[in-house]
Amino acid sequence: MLLTLLGSGDAVGTPKVGCRCPVCTEAVRSGRQRLRTSLLVQHAGKTILVDSTPDMRRQLLAAGGPVVDAVIWTHGHYDHYTGYGDFYRVQDPPPVYADPRTLDYAAEYFSFLAFARHPVEPYHPFDLFGITLTLVEMNHPPVSACGLVLEHEGFRVGYTSDTLASIPERSRELFAGVDLLFVDGIALPEIRLHKHMNYEEACRFAETVGAKDFRCVHLSHLIPWEMPHQGRDMESFEF
Ligand SMILES: [Zn+2]
Numbered sequence: 001m002l003l004t005l006l007g008s009g010d011a012v013g014t015p016k017v018g019c020r021c022p023v024c025t026e027a028v029r030s031g032r033q034r035l036r037t038s039l040l041v042q043h044a045g046k047t048i049l050v051d052s053t054p055d056m057r058r059q060l061l062a063a064g065g066p067v068v069d070a071v072i073w074t075h076g077h078y079d080h081y082t083g084y085g086d087f088y089r090v091q092d093p094p095p096v097y098a099d100p101r102t103l104d105y106a107a108e109y110f111s112f113l114a115f116a117r118h119p120v121e122p123y124h125p126f127d128l129f130g131i132t133l134t135l136v137e138m139n140h141p142p143v144s145a146c147g148l149v150l151e152h153e154g155f156r157v158g159y160t161s162d163t164l165a166s167i168p169e170r171s172r173e174l175f176a177g178v179d180l181l182f183v184d185g186i187a188l189p190e191i192r193l194h195k196h197m198n199y200e201e202a203c204r205f206a207e208t209v210g211a212k213d214f215r216c217v218h219l220s221h222l223i224p225w226e227m228p229h230q231g232r233d234m235e236s237f238e239f
């Protein structure tokens with residue numbers, strides 16, 4: 001199973017349009033960037049896309065233009081599903097898997113596209129192309145938001161880009177001891193938010209669930225480029 005982090009940025013990405021902060025200034029100067037957070041999962045000639053961001057077209061081009069066989073939506077926020085429309089006239093819009101509330105909400109936006117909708121209840125594992133996937137409830141008010149656990153040949157990977165640290169115990173148990181964790185670390189350590197973890201909380205979260213390795217994702221433009229443990233666009237991982 002090959003995982004590629006297609007983007008590591010938050011809802012606005014880095015650089016933020018019009019921002020003159022040091023991180024954005026350096027990004028504009030060097031061409032560095034963080035596209036919106038999304039993960040590509042490839043195995044046995046099949047491709048799964050976790051979240052279809054507003055940057056999806058560019059992200060798929062950067063990944064070599066794979067045909068996407070399935071999409072998973074974690075939740076119904078703009079930065080996680082609205083890129084799906086870019087499948088129009090490119091390929092058959094792939095089937096989408098999401099918890100029922102997310103699926104109903106986001107699919108309505110794409111009424112001009114015919115695609116298969118697969119509602120999946122959290123904590124009910126399902127199989128896609130030999131990978132076992134489980135949606136797990138997160139804490140990202142006010143929407144219903146899920147993280148994901150991917151399992152393949154004894155390796156387990158956890159993914160959550162939008163959540164507070166306080167998640168249901170059942171979800172925490174499923175993240176326990178994962179080989180790799182992608183975790184929401186949107187803000188600088190001194191900033192407390194109502195629906196996201198800051199960088200420090202993300203690092204502590206990874207430690208308390210016992211993740212063997214982790215990358216912070218969904219990073220805001222204020223996170224310096226040299227901060228350790230941050231996910232980098234197009235970084236890949238093989239399990
Ligand atoms: Zn988001």
Ligand SMILES: [Zn+2]
Binds near residue numbers: 020025
């Ligand atoms: Zn900035």
Ligand SMILES: [Zn+2]
Binds near residue numbers: 075140162
């Ligand atoms: Zn969100």
